[in-house]
Amino acid sequence: DIQMTQSPSSVSASLGDRITITCRASQDINNDFSWYQQKPGKPPTLLIKAASTLQSGVPSRFSGSKSGTEFTLSISSLQPEDFATYFCQQADSFPRTFGGGTKLEIK
Amino acid sequence: QVQLVQSGAEVKKPGASVKVSCKASGHTFSGHAIHWVRQAPGQRFEFMGWINTASGDTKYSQKFQGRVTITRDTSATTAYMELSTLQLEDTAVYYCARDCWDGTCYDSWGQGTLVTVSS
Numbered sequence: 001d002i003q004m005t006q007s008p009s010s011v012s013a014s015l016g017d018r019i020t021i022t023c024r025a026s027q028d029i030n031n032d033f034s035w036y037q038q039k040p041g042k043p044p045t046l047l048i049k050a051a052s053t054l055q056s057g058v059p060s061r062f063s064g065s066k067s068g069t070e071f072t073l074s075i076s077s078l079q080p081e082d083f084a085t086y087f088c089q090q091a092d093s094f095p096r097t098f099g100g101g102t103k104l105e106i107k
Numbered sequence: 108q109v110q111l112v113q114s115g116a117e118v119k120k121p122g123a124s125v126k127v128s129c130k131a132s133g134h135t136f137s138g139h140a141i142h143w144v145r146q147a148p149g150q151r152f153e154f155m156g157w158i159n160t161a162s163g164d165t166k167y168s169q170k171f172q173g174r175v176t177i178t179r180d181t182s183a184t185t186a187y188m189e190l191s192t193l194q195l196e197d198t199a200v201y202y203c204a205r206d207c208w209d210g211t212c213y214d215s216w217g218q219g220t221l222v223t224v225s226s
Contacts, residue, residue: 031211032211033211034211034212034213036213042218043202043216043217043218043219044202044213044216045216046207046212046213046214049207049211049212049214050209050211050212055214087151087152089152089212089213091210091211091212092211094166095154095168095169096142096144096154097154098144098151098152098153098154099151100151101151
């Protein structure tokens with residue numbers, strides 16, 4: 001199975017800050033990669049698909065990029081509703097596998 | 108709007124089976140695969156298997172092969188996931204999720220079903 005290594009596991013930031021979260025795949029996964037946001041007690045919601053395509057309805061302060069097997073989620077100008085857990089997923093190889101998650105907390 | 112509504116929480120004894128349902132609405136049921144994933148406390152999400160809602164074909168993660176069965180009822184626009192021979196480690200929130208049109212992501216999720224395995 002492809003391993004997805006996500007970092008950091010947690011991050012503290014202030015309103016208006018910019019943060020980045022990284023996921024590294026254990027092998028090439030092309031662009032078959034997505035980012036999700038999850039709030040406590042709620043199901044995940046899709047933020048970015050195909051490594052860098054913003055899902056419809058997601059604010060433009062979210063962006064995704066890729067360099068080799070490393071994928072980055074950036075959130076510019078943090079808003080109160082952005083404090084949540086974020087995780088990544090690869091869908092290039094069966095079975096789909098997930099990153100361990102990053103909890104974004106208010107500083 | 109697309110909605111996936113799952114059945115309610117379950118408490119089971121070790122060795123028992125559980126069947127979770129996922130009713131879809133707001134889209135053509137046969138147009139998207141349905142996947143099942145779970146998240147145990149403090150663990151990352153774990154893929155279990157998926158069903159082609161048009162053909163009924165299924166594919167399961169090797170970890171759950173032999174213990175999981177995914178089915179669907181097209182007339183009821185509902186998918187089901189049954190997990191047998193439950194162990195304490197199967198305590199988790201189980202989610203159904205709709206596959207994106209290109210098969211690379213999940214664009215809609217059920218609300219989750221907590222399955223607790225306890226003696």
